[in-house]
Amino acid sequence: MPQIKALDGNWAVAEGVRLAGPKVVAAYPITPQTPIVERVADFIADGSLPGARYIAVESEHSALSAVVGAALVGTRVFTATAGAGLALMHEVVGVASGNRLPIVMAVANRALPSPWSLQVDHSDSMAERDMGWIQLYAENCQEALDLVLLGYRLAEEVRLPVMLCLDGFYVSHSTEVVSVPDAKEVAAFLPAYEPGPVCLDPDCPLTINQLTSAGTFTEIKYQHKQALDQALELLPYLGEEFGTHFGRPYAPIQAENCAGADVVLVSLGSSAGTARQVAKELREKGQQVGTLKVTSFRPFPKQAVQTALKDAKSVAVIDRSWGLGSEGPLSLEVKAALYTLPKRPLVTSYVAGLGGRDLSSDTLSKVVETTMELKSQGRSEFEPIWIDVKEGEVD
Amino acid sequence: MGAATEKLPLISCGITTCEGCAMELIGRVTLDVLGPKTIILTPPSCSAIITGYGRETGWRVPAFQSNLENIAAYCSGIRVALEVQGKDDVHVVAFAGDGGTVDIGLQALSGAIEREHKFIYICYDNEAYMNTGIQRSGATPLGAWTTTTPAGKKESKKDIVAMLRAQGIPYLATASAGYIDDFRRKVERAKDVDGPVYIHVLTPCATGWRFPPKETVNIARMAVDTGLWPLYEVVDGRLKITRKVKTLKPVTDYVQCQGRFRSIFADQIAQLEKGAEKLYQELLAEEEKA
Missing domain, CATH: 3.40.50.920 (Rossmann fold)
Known part of the structure; x- marks a missing residue:
């Protein structure tokens, strides 16, 4: 049975993460995202996310790098950021999508400097819009939770990372009534993680992400484009399927x-x-x-x-x-x-x-x-x- | 028997590094010691030549090309994910140059060491950004010509080894492409360390230092023999000099045979020599104390 709770957007995301069960989380604190990773750290510490590890990195750049590394050896991963933190990640944003890693990253939207602002606009995520990630925008706290689960499913189906955007403060810090799904129902919607073909494994050595020539770069990027096309085709079906499990269908x-x-x-x-x-x-x-x-x-x-x-x-x-x-x-x-x-x-x-x-x-x-x-x-x-x-x- | 059971080198033959490349030698020895259960990362740098181009690669182990500044952060994620999966027999190696280590990569490296993640960081130090065509790095020594220090570098080499020692690291060592047995022993030791390992290897670069390729090993030895690059290791804080030099050779011998020092000033040579002497005496004193 789902549980009805009063949660703000950040804690709703954290509940979604708990239900999705990533094995490696790496993050760096930044307002207004911080409560997400604080809550996830609690879940890892109290055993609500069994077998998971939290890497408290020294920057957002390293946060995304560490989850890329963890995804490359075949684990489900999570990170979160906001504003300038996302801007700092920019170079690795392209590495995550170019290597087709199904990372889910929450972005509590925050205006980019300058001038400094702690509060929302979409200048941070919009600056990453052509980097080959799926970008989903949550309207409210319920959507913030749901889109974590739908995000992992979609990410892993098409092997692309998902940026889940929630408005800083208006969603991240606003408390609403949220239906937290039952773990068994989540397991029926989101299967156990299957590592993709791009994997660092000594039993099957691959060199990944090396320099490419003009002879192949276009084709690799074209495949990346096709994966986004595929995501667009798939999303309505997955959104419907989400609805049959949880009573809340989604569409693009x-x-x-x-x-x-x-x-x-x-x-x-x-x-x-x-x-x-x-x-x-x-x-x-x-x-x-x-x-x-x-x-x-x-x-x-x-x-x-x-x-x-x-x-x-x-x-x-x-x-x-x-x-x-x-x-x-x-x-x-x-x-x-x-x-x-x-x-x-x-x-x-x-x-x-x-x-x-x-x-x-x-x-x-x-x-x-x-x-x-x-x-x-x-x-x-x-x-x-x-x-x-x-x-x-x-x- | 024969070819099928023969131990294949884990870096293929015919890598297109420059003639006399010490980095390649260090890469080969590293994998020879660590074996096939190794995941190796290279940043965009000279070692990326082994990682390859297009559909070709020089590695017979899993490899990943990192960004220039975050190799250690990728290592953190890889190690933690391996631990989560219960795979505890895999070495995770960062194989980065001096620029990717002492300059742009310092933050990620320092962070991964502070988090006590188990990985082996090998810095091959050719004392400049060689892959982009010989530009000054923080590791370029005083008086050395590079394309961005046309009149010679006016500042001293950054002492990254001291910086990382100050962080407290379970195993740290210097090494030289001139004393391969010493390096081999240090990598061997690194295998069993349960935490971060940092090995800083001086790898003379014939192309950038302006000397004949056949002199690589000799010059690497001379750096040790003059005291400019003393060989030591620090195990859980205890220092041991791994190659004792009875009488340090004059620094002039070292700078004279490299074109990059052709316009070095006499007072700079004196400063290098004084620094080498002081460092060596300090290391001796510290070893004595331990």
Whole structure:
């Protein structure tokens, strides 16, 4: 039987890790992720994660390196990080995915410096978006737990690492009611770990990760691309299967009331919940507002997004990252997904909620209002709108 | 009988290292001692030449190419995962150059030693970034020419051995490509250490030090005989000099036969000599005390 508990997002992730049963965990403390690895360290110390070892490394760079090493000899592994810690890992992020290691790493999203911020935006994980990992974004604490389990299953099916992103503080430190699955049910969904073909084993010596020529690099990267394509094909099925075990199905996107909508709010992470509430209230007042939450940002479910949005009149994409020099990455993806349609909805890109600023229902109502106004003029805005910037404080 | 039972070298023949390469020699001896139950890691460096290119590799043991700065962190993860699996008969070896050790790799190395993970770290010290074409590292000695110290290095060689000793490590040793039996014995000893091992081997580089390839071993010996590179080991804190030198040879003999020192100043030679003499006396005194 599942247990109902009051957990914050970090502890929910830790419960997911306990249930998934990695054998090696390596981590370095960084706000707002630290409670995840503190809790996991407790589980290892008190025997709740039998046979597992915790490596308290001296940096995030070494955290990811150590779990790569452990995965290379055939064990299930876990690590977690945030913000600048993820940026420090960057070089090894590519090693993990390029060697097709099914690592699960939680990222409690935190704005990258500078200026320093302890709080959420997606600038950290977005900086890693093209590194060949699967990136799943949790809306709430329940999803944070569930996506650990779904993440391991998907990672091990396609031999790719998974970055599980949860908004710093808004999810990581917010306490909610969470259903913690039964261990037996988890075992039925997530089988025991099977080492992959890329393995350091003296009985079958392989040289791994050596220098490659222009004659083979492209093909290796193409196989990597194919694995992400495969992940996108598989995710809906695994998400359904998750639902049959635990009663909560998952899909790469969650689209509601999009067909014929005057405005669809597209977002990632915790703001998706706020968007749904804003849309609900506006629909009650007679406005046609839909929502689209992207759970899988990598691989990006282009076709599903196109299908969901094709009959909307206008789309407002909210990026919780800077997109400096261009526009937010979510907006770029949505526009690209719609491009091949003969008749496209109007799309306006918004930047909001940076460095921990609340992406409130007021902000999202303003997004809807602005998009409606543009729609009434039959147009969208070409440049991104920084909707929550304090006009009086910038020159 | 015959070929099938013959012990195959664990590094294949025909590796494309430079003529007279001491690193290759050290790699061969290391695996000859440790045997096939060894996982070896190399950073992007001269030893990556053995790790190979494309579908070719020189290793007959499992090998992984690390990044330049994190070889010891990979070793940590590998060792812990092996322990979790109950595989306690496998050696985990980091085979890195001086740049990957004393400069960019120092943090990860220091961390893995502090965590007391069982692994063997062999630093082959050719005293510069040789694989990228002879650039100064922290291990480049005073007065040496490199492509980034065109007028000779103005600072002294970083004393990584002292730094790691200060951390407290169960087994630490210096070695030289000129005294292979001494090195072989140290690797043999390293096999049974239940914790981190650090062996720092001076590996003269004909290409970067500017001497004829046939002189590699002689120059490696001269470094020991002048006291610039004394051979010793520290077992659980107790120091033992493994090659005693009755009278230290003049440092001039050592620098004269290497093109990299062609513009070294006399006062720099004197400084090197003074430093060598002082170090050797300190080691003798410490050994005496123990």
